[in-house]
Amino acid sequence: MAETILTVEKVSQHFDGLIAVNEVSLHVDKGEIVGIIGPNGAGKTTLFNAITGLTTPTYGRIVYRDTDITQMKAYQITSLGLARTFQNIRLCSGMTALDNVMVGAHSHLHSGIFSQILRTKKHREDEKAAYEKAMQVLELTGLTAYRYEYATSLPYGLQRRLEIARAIATEPEILLFDEPAAGMNEQETSDLMEFILKVRDMGYTILLIEHDMRLVMNICDRIHVLDHGALIAQGVPAEIRSNPDVIAAYLGKEA
Amino acid sequence: MQKARKEPLVIRPKSEIGVPVVMQFYAKYEAVIAVCFLAVFIAIPAVVNKRYVTNVMIDCCRYSVLALSLNLLAGFMGMTSLGHAAFYGIGAYTAAIMSTRLGTPFLINFLCAFLIAGAFGFVVGLPTLRIKGRYLPIITMGFCEIIRLVELNWMSFTRGAMGIGNIPTFYLFGIRLKEPMQRFAIALIMALLTLWVVHAIVNSRTGRAIMTIRDDETAAGFMGINVFYYKVLIFTISAALAGVAGAFYAHNTKFIDSTLFTFDESITILCMIILGGMGSIPGSIIGAIIFAILPELLRDYVQYRPIIYGFIIIIMVIVRPKGILGGYNAKYIRQKMRGFAGAEGKEAQHG
Numbered sequence: 001m002a003e004t005i006l007t008v009e010k011v012s013q014h015f016d017g018l019i020a021v022n023e024v025s026l027h028v029d030k031g032e033i034v035g036i037i038g039p040n041g042a043g044k045t046t047l048f049n050a051i052t053g054l055t056t057p058t059y060g061r062i063v064y065r066d067t068d069i070t071q072m073k074a075y076q077i078t079s080l081g082l083a084r085t086f087q088n089i090r091l092c093s094g095m096t097a098l099d100n101v102m103v104g105a106h107s108h109l110h111s112g113i114f115s116q117i118l119r120t121k122k123h124r125e126d127e128k129a130a131y132e133k134a135m136q137v138l139e140l141t142g143l144t145a146y147r148y149e150y151a152t153s154l155p156y157g158l159q160r161r162l163e164i165a166r167a168i169a170t171e172p173e174i175l176l177f178d179e180p181a182a183g184m185n186e187q188e189t190s191d192l193m194e195f196i197l198k199v200r201d202m203g204y205t206i207l208l209i210e211h212d213m214r215l216v217m218n219i220c221d222r223i224h225v226l227d228h229g230a231l232i233a234q235g236v237p238a239e240i241r242s243n244p245d246v247i248a249a250y251l252g253k254e255a
Numbered sequence: 256m257q258k259a260r261k262e263p264l265v266i267r268p269k270s271e272i273g274v275p276v277v278m279q280f281y282a283k284y285e286a287v288i289a290v291c292f293l294a295v296f297i298a299i300p301a302v303v304n305k306r307y308v309t310n311v312m313i314d315c316c317r318y319s320v321l322a323l324s325l326n327l328l329a330g331f332m333g334m335t336s337l338g339h340a341a342f343y344g345i346g347a348y349t350a351a352i353m354s355t356r357l358g359t360p361f362l363i364n365f366l367c368a369f370l371i372a373g374a375f376g377f378v379v380g381l382p383t384l385r386i387k388g389r390y391l392p393i394i395t396m397g398f399c400e401i402i403r404l405v406e407l408n409w410m411s412f413t414r415g416a417m418g419i420g421n422i423p424t425f426y427l428f429g430i431r432l433k434e435p436m437q438r439f440a441i442a443l444i445m446a447l448l449t450l451w452v453v454h455a456i457v458n459s460r461t462g463r464a465i466m467t468i469r470d471d472e473t474a475a476g477f478m479g480i481n482v483f484y485y486k487v488l489i490f491t492i493s494a495a496l497a498g499v500a501g502a503f504y505a506h507n508t509k510f511i512d513s514t515l516f517t518f519d520e521s522i523t524i525l526c527m528i529i530l531g532g533m534g535s536i537p538g539s540i541i542g543a544i545i546f547a548i549l550p551e552l553l554r555d556y557v558q559y560r561p562i563i564y565g566f567i568i569i570i571m572v573i574v575r576p577k578g579i580l581g582g583y584n585a586k587y588i589r590q591k592m593r594g595f596a597g598a599e600g601k602e603a604q605h606g
């Protein structure tokens with residue numbers, strides 16, 4: 001059996017009376033690409049937010065490796081080895097692409113404020129490590145030529161890619177992509193699919209939310225379907241495609 | 256670090272690189288310009304040798320400390336404080352009370368002002384920095400007023416409205432540093448140390464972290480940045496640096512009272528960085544110098560001063576909302592000037 005690295009056990013997220021996510025359980029094994037699909041408002045991003053520590057789930061447990069991360073804050077979860085991107089791109093507008101990626105290396109640097117002010121050897125080593133890490137990731141993601149451009153001046157597709165590069169720079173084991181193909185045209189989506197497969201081949205495990213069926217069906221090993229906050233189906237793409245519940249959720253039931 | 260690369264810095268037309276030629280020139284010769292500027296800055300009071308001119312130059316240094324420390328917080332981390340004058344006042348009262356009652360030398364007072372203003376920053380920051388964005392200016396404004404009222408009314412400690420006078424001047428190893436040029440030297444060293452600290456923080460792991468917090472707080476958390484820790488840290492450092500400027504003021508003018516550390520003063524400091532450039536170190540210094548010299552030039556029109564300040568801010572917001580140097584980062588400009596060969600390759604790739 002494959003090695004499970006992320007387990008979500010009966011996670012629910014309530015916002016006052018609204019149950020946005022209802023007892024969702026899933027697991028992600030090493031080296032997989034797992035997709036989460038569902039109609040708008042199904043609770044996909046809410047689930048992501050609960051996993052990555054932006055919100056704390058109302059009920060349930062989230063375990064990464066042997067660590068219970070349910071109550072942890074986002075920055076703690078990131079330093080353990082989970083990284084994510086966002087549905088609406090969240091890059092730093094005041095920084096170059098290079099600096100954006102260098103930010104990703106943050107939790108692997110150790111210089112304190114005093115060594116920064118005194119410019120000690122530790123600080124210099126840190127800066128060197130961050131720079132080298134960033135350049136390496138930019139190279140991997142094909143963004144080297146754009147490193148000195150302001151992040152938000154890049155074309156949309158490259159901004160998405162830069163966000164992924166920044167997530168990779170945190171040295172995660174598992175990457176969570178929230179609608180990576182949102183707003184992309186046919187060609188950009190195809191490039192993205194290739195890119196995600198390339199990222200997987202580098203040794204990262206991927207959990208992604210997506211609306212673009214072509215992308216999901218082509219690259220995911222397993223798919224989970226959410227509707228009204230609950231898991232209604234799971235399986236390999238072929239099973240999902242023919243599942244009557246999924247078809248009903250997307251197209252509506254016959255009267 | 257990214258220096259020691261061999262590619263030359265070539266100044267190119269704005270259309271090619273997207274940066275005005277003047278700024279490219281500045282970025283290329285930043286070190287030389289900084290040294291020349293410092294030389295002129297020292298030469299002016301030395302050559303002119305008038306008490307009045309030297310005192311204005313001292314104000315330039317003191318304001319630079321205040322503007323740099325506030326810019327670290329407001330410009331680089333994006334947390335606008337309207338209570339900077341409170342920490343400035345706390346530093347001034349610390350130095351004044353210690354030197355008049357305990358007779359401690361100025362360096363000890365500077366250190367204590369740094370620590371006590373920093374401690375106040377820490378204590379105020381802990382609860383307030385949990386609150387999101389726009390409430391911070393209001394809370395810090397309230398804090399500024401509380402501190403002013405304490406200074407004004409705690410008779411036994413601060414002498415209230417009478418203020419604290421006869422504050423000893425600077426003594427170092429028994430030597431009295433009373434001459435304007437000696438006081439100028441102390442002010443300049445203080446400003447240069449602040450410049451060093453702010454520059455070092457900004458160009459480090461912490462600097463990248465706080466700029467990420469400024470640009471997107473949520474994303475910062477997902478980059479492994481402990482947002483709350485950095486907010487408190489920078490708020491504390493900013494307050495502590497303002498405290499040193501206060502201690503200097505107390506020893507330099509020998510008299511302080513609560514009217515010097517009001518909300519108006521906070522606004523004046525904020526205006527310096529709005530004018531000079533949010534998130535710009537040279538901008539902070541330019542803003543500070545303008546606001547040190549302008550009141551002297553407008554001496555005959557004292558009653559119009561607030562109107563003129565207001566106009567300057569309005570015009571700036573319309574013409575250059577980022578401030579004189581805001582939005583320009585010399586390091587980035589240099590990188591771009593060097594990396595332009597790469598950018599040409601990119602064009603070729605796509606063309």
